[in-house]
Amino acid sequence: MFTRPVLSSAFRQAARPAPTFAFASKFTNTRTSFSPFVRYLSQETRQAIDKAVGSTPVVLFMKGTPETPQCGFSRASIQILGLQGVDPKKFSAFNVLEDDDLRQGIKEFSEWPTIPQLYVDKEFVGGCDILMAMHQNGELAKLLEEKKVLVPAEAEAAEASP
Amino acid sequence: MAGNAVVTEAGLKTKLIEQLQAIHVEIEDMSGGCGQAFSAIIVSPQFEKKTTLMRHRLVNKVLKDEIAAIHAWTPKCSTPEQWEQQKAEGREPVAPGKDTTGEVVTGTTA
Numbered sequence: 001m002f003t004r005p006v007l008s009s010a011f012r013q014a015a016r017p018a019p020t021f022a023f024a025s026k027f028t029n030t031r032t033s034f035s036p037f038v039r040y041l042s043q044e045t046r047q048a049i050d051k052a053v054g055s056t057p058v059v060l061f062m063k064g065t066p067e068t069p070q071c072g073f074s075r076a077s078i079q080i081l082g083l084q085g086v087d088p089k090k091f092s093a094f095n096v097l098e099d100d101d102l103r104q105g106i107k108e109f110s111e112w113p114t115i116p117q118l119y120v121d122k123e124f125v126g127g128c129d130i131l132m133a134m135h136q137n138g139e140l141a142k143l144l145e146e147k148k149v150l151v152p153a154e155a156e157a158a159e160a161s162p
Numbered sequence: 163m164a165g166n167a168v169v170t171e172a173g174l175k176t177k178l179i180e181q182l183q184a185i186h187v188e189i190e191d192m193s194g195g196c197g198q199a200f201s202a203i204i205v206s207p208q209f210e211k212k213t214t215l216m217r218h219r220l221v222n223k224v225l226k227d228e229i230a231a232i233h234a235w236t237p238k239c240s241t242p243e244q245w246e247q248q249k250a251e252g253r254e255p256v257a258p259g260k261d262t263t264g265e266v267v268t269g270t271t272a
């Protein structure tokens with residue numbers, strides 16, 4: 001039986017083992033005017049996004065899930081974070097395709113027009129191009145190391161050994 | 163700009179030259195024909211002393227409506243000085259999609 005509440009349109013976290021956060025009900029009764037071009041970020045949406053951004057040290061807003069990205073740019077971003085060795089325990093992904101308030105709201109919240117969007121320690125890092133450039137020039141590795149969000153070396157070794 | 167107007171390479175180029183005083187703009191339609199995905203090389207003195215993030219934000223501001231209307235936007239921003247250096251070293255940035263066989267980005271609209 002499905003136990004998920006029918007009205008929970010909230011951001012469903014797309015990350016693997018991560019706990020499910022209770023964003024529900026924030027979006028159920030606040031759908032105001034539906035204009036695709038001009039939409040103001042409601043207080044509730046802003047708060048929900050704020051919480052999402054702070055849910056783990058590394059947060060990616062993407063199209064689709066890490067397992068099945070729905071856009072080449074989101075896929076590339078996930079791959080980069082994987083290559084860098086970001087600790088899954090410190091990472092969460094939010095699928096913007098599951099919630100239109102999130103999809104529009106995050107653009108205003110970050111003042112950034114496209115998705116994916118990466119946050120590290122609640123700070124906006126950039127979209128796919130910036131991530132790619134930082135991956136290539138070594139800045140990303142440096143940032144992730146500084147923020148201590150990579151899989152610990154000993155854990156990696158333990159996983160690698162049979 | 164009306165939300166449903168078609169975004170063209172020429173239109174994007176004009177805006178960037180006018181509003182960012184860009185000295186070099188290359189726009190590449192990498193959508194494979196649907197007009198939804200563009201990549202760009204932009205060289206402007208206004209990028210001076212700005213981080214990549216700030217440069218992108220500047221471009222995003224100028225092309226707010228256009229970017230909202232398309233699915234994919236991949237800018238590469240350089241200052242005139244960087245651009246000269248890149249050319250001198252023979253590693254000019256190439257707009258992604260330029261020399262591909264029409265690789266299409268799958269996904270949904272922005």
